[in-house]
Amino acid sequence: MFRVVSLNLNGVRSAATKGWLDWAAGAEIDCMGVQEVRAGAEDVAGRFDAIGELKGHFHHAQKKGYAGVGLYTRHEPSKVVHGFDGGEFDDEGRYVEMRFDTPARKLSIISAYFPSGSSGEERQAAKYRFLDLLRPHLQKLIRAKREFILMGDINIAHREIDLKNWKGNQKNSGFLPEERAWLSGVIGAGRGELGLIDVHRTLRPDDGGEAYTWWSNRGNAYANNVGWRLDYQIATPALAATARTVSVYKTQRFSDHAPLVIDYELSL
Template identity: 55%
Template sequence: MNSTPLRITTLNLNGIRSAASKGVDAWLREHARPDWLCVQELKALDTDMKPELRTLGGLQGAFHHAEKAGYSGVGLYFRHEPDALRIGFGASEFDAEGRYVEARYRLPGGMQLALVSAYFPSGSSSEERQQAKFRFLAVFEEHLKELKAQGEVILCGDVNIAHKEIDLKNWKGNLKNSGFLPEERAWMSHVLDDLGYVDVFRALNPNPDQYTWWSNRGQARAKNVGWRIDYHLATPGVAALAQRGSEAIYTAERFSDHAPLSIDYALPF
């Protein structure tokens, strides 16, 4: 059994080829060294995935590509070979958009663990997309219940929701904007308070000004006018294995309009 904490990093790449051109692979190999890497917004079809993109950070990857070229797509890279992989979560409307990869492990001591990379829809482009986002949240809530009933879960990814006022700089100006709508925030509260998931980063770090995404407009990143919309959501048993002080949002280099979020877990491998 491995007593060394194992690192899980999540990052919305805003295009895997773009992020690769900005040095994300070297950062992963030399600095972050995650055991699992959850990525979102591949913006690449399977035919676009050159060998160096399939083994990012020296890890082996599994992918869920969108049917539409240059759109969405997620990946999950792993150092430890899963016992099972699942591509898509069974909702045809959203599986066509490439939003879900799950790696399942049977660990020593009987723990069943599902590790998920997920990309929730954004509703910011139109009312039509906002309604699609609400449909996603409704169907994905049922999936979260099913996952939790099967064992421990760590879901990492871009949820496209800032939960509380502390989770974005300009909350007063965004009360009617997608990503901070009352219905979206209530959904997050329901997942945490009623379904029993844990917002692991926030459990470890109660401090303000902790953001993972910044608009490309108006020097938002330089001024840290950001949003925290990238999460580790975990069931309580495995959330309790998260190592306080390991949580890190990496901003020294820029691979995307999002920043990588890493947390170490004392998982019994």
């Protein structure tokens, strides 16, 4: 099996103090995407740039202590792509892609950190700009016949089953109709839709509260499982068809997010 993990760290240094490195070293991971690294290259070098046999590749934000994404792998990529838009969101460190290309196959694994709009209208507008730029980028990958897994914290709960208090969040960022419609257009298979696969939901379509990956630090949200499913692995159909098991790891807490773990029958 080829194990792929996605986790928003909420700060690589913070997660490390909570046992994340030890867990990752022993979890038989082939590839791990991390988001919200919140550290620069100088902070990562020699401390977090490798976990056991996993070598890390990062896209850091220009702003100190902000955003940032990474990919750890035990397989050497043929190429690493840092960023996708050449501007605003590359500056924020929101996309890194590893390519494992052979004459017979073009394969990518992507770690992405979608903006949150919860802090106000300005960031919600930035979130919409990000979505508007990412969709044609994904279309370009599809047209190039590139198989890929896009994983990360996408900051959108797609359906009512994907968050506890859906009725009270219909006007809140993360569950707005426009955001959900964007995601439907990415993972839908109708005319004009991209036809990608929400791997978790395909394997476990009725997985309610067990699918949550984020809980607010306010109140007793985690204890009461008042959560949201914000972390995804979205794949091209052929890759998604190789997925066999999915779980959300909750035995230890490294962050306000939990690791999303999916095993694929995949070889590089």
